Amino acid sequence: MAVDYATLKKGGFMRQKQKNNFSLRLQVVGGNLTAENLKKIAEVAEKYGDGHVHLTSRQSVEIPFIKLDNIDEVKDLLAEGGVKPGVCGPRVRTVTACQGNQVCPSGNIDSYDIAKEIDKRYYAKELPHKFKFGVTGCQNNCLKAEENDVGIKGASIVSWDKDACIMCGVCLKACREGAITEENGELKLDTDKCNYCGRCEKACPTDAWKGENGYIVSFGGLFGNKIHRGEELIPVVTSKEQLFRVTDAAINFFNENANPGERFHFTLERVGIDKFKEVINKAYQS
Numbered sequence: 001m002a003v004d005y006a007t008l009k010k011g012g013f014m015r016q017k018q019k020n021n022f023s024l025r026l027q028v029v030g031g032n033l034t035a036e037n038l039k040k041i042a043e044v045a046e047k048y049g050d051g052h053v054h055l056t057s058r059q060s061v062e063i064p065f066i067k068l069d070n071i072d073e074v075k076d077l078l079a080e081g082g083v084k085p086g087v088c089g090p091r092v093r094t095v096t097a098c099q100g101n102q103v104c105p106s107g108n109i110d111s112y113d114i115a116k117e118i119d120k121r122y123y124a125k126e127l128p129h130k131f132k133f134g135v136t137g138c139q140n141n142c143l144k145a146e147e148n149d150v151g152i153k154g155a156s157i158v159s160w161d162k163d164a165c166i167m168c169g170v171c172l173k174a175c176r177e178g179a180i181t182e183e184n185g186e187l188k189l190d191t192d193k194c195n196y197c198g199r200c201e202k203a204c205p206t207d208a209w210k211g212e213n214g215y216i217v218s219f220g221g222l223f224g225n226k227i228h229r230g231e232e233l234i235p236v237v238t239s240k241e242q243l244f245r246v247t248d249a250a251i252n253f254f255n256e257n258a259n260p261g262e263r264f265h266f267t268l269e270r271v272g273i274d275k276f277k278e279v280i281n282k283a284y285q286s
Helices: 005-010 035-048 068-080 111-122 170-174 199-203 240-257 264-271 273-285
Strands: 013-015 021-025 061-067 133-136 150-160 180-183 186-189 209-219
Touching: 005 013, 021 068, 035 061, 035 068, 061 068, 111 133, 111 240, 150 186, 150 199, 150 240, 170 180, 170 199, 199 209, 209 240, 240 264, 240 273, 264 273
Parallel strands: 133 150
Antiparallel strands: 013 021, 021 061, 150 209, 180 186
């Protein structure tokens, strides 16, 4: 009986160099797994693999040395622990994320929450080629957002409350961009220099700097055989609704314009970045 390797790969079972052995990629959102998930993964690795798992560069888990004859049993056992096989091939892949502002003091956004929403909206969507999202909480950029087809970076859009300020100078030292200056007893923010890191807001002892969450979005990142840093083509996005209008527009543009086997960056190069800018700006301004 012929083996449908393409269907197996679509369902996360990737052929190994050892005949009839597969490395199973699991669906992991934002790098988060529960203790129950981990126990079941370990059980499967011991019972059906060779006793070890591999942590991928995109925060997923792979269980190698799964035998062809055991694939259905493996899926059933994983399901008992709430674990699902992942996907490979030309579709939206695992969404990566840092821990964001729910854990990290530097975070400006809830990265995991955004990752879950992206996963629910797009995960496994069929496309001309693979498509990757990455969400990072702030300018520290732990997730290297610009390496992704669409990268999302948490921003803090700050404003100064004069009445709450005691002019202690902490924010002047905290700002690494030189965007804050003192003039005639008042603080001035140079918005051209501000990179939305939020360090002033977090450092201020009196909450004189107020921050509103935002999203810096980059497009066309690539980090494989070819390397390209994703480009920021629109101003800071100020709401989730606006963010998902933008991501919808980006993924639809890729789906409608890409050739089979062509990554997003090369689609933008071939079709023209100006054409994409028109589409993405329309989504941003809607």
